[in-house]
């Protein structure tokens with residue numbers, strides 16, 4: 015059996031439950047704080063840690079072309095089965111390196127990192143920031159959420175602050191355009207989320 019990608023611990027074993035949980039949420043509810051920042055015109059979007067594909071499908075329905083990246087095989091299989099829009103390309107790849115994504119040479123108007131960043135340790139987060147910033151087109155947006163509260167059994171998760179994430183992004187030349195917190199839609203009263211969005215400059219230095 016192949017080893018699990020670092021950060022995905024606990025997902026494959028519970029994939030059927032995750033489908034029920036993640037697909038019970040509406041795209042527009044999950045992202046309601048940041049919807050106004052998302053591209054209005056048909057754009058190229060990459061959803062990293064796409065899970066069951068709920069958001070990839072949401073963006074596809076809005077007319078965007080979506081690359082959905084998911085390393086947990088069980089979730090990827092569910093996602094492909096549930097969301098068959100031809101404008102979604104599924105890729106088995108993982109943070110921090112995203113080697114397959116980078117090999118395509120594509121750049122994106124929006125990079126989504128929903129509920130995935132806190133699965134990376136500090137060293138991985140630093141490397142991942144460099145790799146995801148390099149995927150942005152000029153003026154592109156990166157949208158990210160961080161889970162806070164008790165860690166579900168079997169998961170690898172770190173307490174990651176908005177301040178650290180802003181510092182990492184700003185050091186790479188991005189500007190913070192959104193920073194908010196709110197209680198979780200799922201997971202009970204002890205769980206809350208930070209939501210952050212960052213804008214790339216007009217010209218990106220490689």
Ligand SMILES: C[S@@+](CC[C@H](N)C(=O)[O-])C[C@H]1O[C@@H](n2cnc3c(N)ncnc32)[C@H](O)[C@@H]1O
Pocket residue numbers: 019020021022023025036062063064065066068083084085086089107108109110127128129130133
């Ligand atoms: C809480 S789920 C969120 C799924 C989806 N973004 C959503 O909002 O429904 C976290 C996802 O991150 C994925 N993940 C964990 N570690 C990862 C890594 N190193 N690289 C990419 N994805 C990872 C998991 O497999 C899982 O699908």
